[in-house]
Amino acid sequence: MTGAGGAGPSSRRAVVTGIGVVAPSGIGAEAHWKCVLAGQHRIGRITLFDPSRYPATLAGEVADFDALQHAENRLVVQTDRWTHLGLAATRLALADAGLPEVADDPYGYAVTLASSSGGNLFGQRELQRLWRGPGRTVGAYQSIAWFYAASVGQLSIRHQFKGPCGVLAAESAGGLDSLAHAVRLVRRGTPVVLAGATECPLSPYALTCQLRSGLLSTCADPERAYRPFDVAASGYVPAEGGAVFVVEEWEHARARGVTGYAEVAGWGASHDARHTDGSAGGDVGQYARAMGLALERAGVEPSAVDVVVPDALGVPRHDRSEAEALRRVFGPQPPPVTTQKALTGRAHQGGAALDVATALLAMRYGVLPPSAGPDRPAPGCDLDFVRESGPRRVATALVCARGFDGFNSAVLLRRTAG
């Protein structure tokens, strides 16, 4: 197809050459990195609406996010906040990769983000208008703003990415599946693919949906509400934001003098084939299988993994099963584990993408950021949590994510030379 040189489909490799972060930890990869290194808590009381009538009142919000700084008014009024966050993250990723805003070779570019709840704020506003407004009207843009593909579609139009675009829907795990799919597209001949995800689950309706799952923390103390793997774990705190990446064919990047952060070397996905309910913390065997597949596909031995970024749901039974899955893959002494979700909240598929950004930056700087907790690991969760940041060999990282109702995914990242 385009620009892939002489590499055959199976020998094409995909590297991440651009990172765009728009998250509670900051706007831009540098801001995010500083936040996680310093271990700054960014969870606070919800400001996007008045949460006082709800049992859960906390969230990780992207402070000072002004959509109009990242997109023209025309596009902003047609799209949900979740898309606004994605538009901003994409521009940052393209700039970081040194690629043009408008594709020079439209069919050589694609976008394949993850999404799992669509345009919550937009949809709620319009449905309220339908039932409350005197004219019983719903906005014309509702038709294009709420659905899962809205961000991908708008990005494809805006940046003229006409390659094979798509949306991955696997709840939080989708943020990793999106990277895996990007590699598939690279192998099939599209040299530049935008991957990752954002989310904005912060409207009364979206919060209510999450409350219904029974997994949300109802603690009102921002620093103690979300405590993965801790004896005091009481559920997760939702967050908005996420990260978008430029996934680029290796030769294509090298031809323009770019080595990138890391290769997306392996991935695995599995499913529990059962719903998430209050009785179980997910299928340990299936989760371990997804991790094992990622290692196997990358040709990396478990002992060669330098760091694990876990899903870290913060629900005791899920934390225990995640630790157990890691022991199944890695043996009794899994590699160092670090998670920053307690700082930012959980942005679902956007959160998994944010974890990938953290891993990529750790490789870039040769530094492992400290894990935000646990203070006292819960029984069965006594993993090797990174306690202090410092220079470390970070050549490989395994990022793991689980999605509501049984999705398990893992991605193995391998640092590119330089």
Added chain:
Amino acid sequence: MTVRHEEPVANGPEPRRSGNGGEPPPVTAAEITEILVRHCGLDAEAAAAAPTASLEKLGMDSLALLELQAVVSDRYRAQIPDEAIRLSIPEIADLVAHQYDPDEERQAGAPSPTDPAGVGSGSPDPGGAGSVDRDSAEATAGPPAPRSGTTGRPGHTENSVVIAAPLDLVWDLTNDVAGWPGLFTEYQSVQILEERGDTIRFRLTMYPDDNGVVWSWVSERTADPVRREVHAHRVETGPFEYMRIHWRYAEVPGGTRMTWIQDFEMKPTAPVNTAQMTDRINANSRIQLDVIRDRVERIAAELAATAPGGAGDE
């Protein structure tokens, strides 16, 4: 729920002043600009720089117009036709101001027709309910609008127009059913099925709607030339349990008043409720009555010009 609680943006064209006594008009260009910027993504600076540019020229597309129509319908109970894409913002403000009555109290829950040109439901043989179905399905793109009274809640409307023409002429022209396609704007054809004395049974066929669907049904009417009234009803009732129309004619200063009194009830399965149909009939009757008035008056003027001893005679 009107615009009054929201401050219009400061930029944009100067508010239009109405001609009568310097009263500010109820709807200003600034208000329309504010809606376009906030809801349709209009570039405020571009609009301020070109106050007479059409919406089209300002980069507004069909979705943007749809959004404007919805917001204007909500705030002002006014309808903007699709052709408004070629109008400037002050012209649209004018159009809305003309329809807007701040003191007007209307039945709550009435829908805004998405097709302001109206399809049939207001004419004396309303047949557009089938297309109403399609309209509402598209407009809401989701759950159907609640029905506040499908059966057991009769609907009643009364609409009239004064035509500057003699009663005999108005009577003859409006009772010439075969000539209706030339009198109304919505009927493509009429087929006379049966005539018995003063009773006529006929099939009306509308022009294709936006979806290309052609609606057609059979009606029957009985004229009483002495009392100057007509009683008509739909034989094929479609979405109605029943639909009866009473036409009345009366000599008034300045010409002839023609009145349509419609009584109906919706079927439980109808896509719109009584309140919604009432709104549609009232909106569309206004349009068709005005069209008929203009056409009858034109014919009356032509007849006066050619009549012996008329204005054309020296």
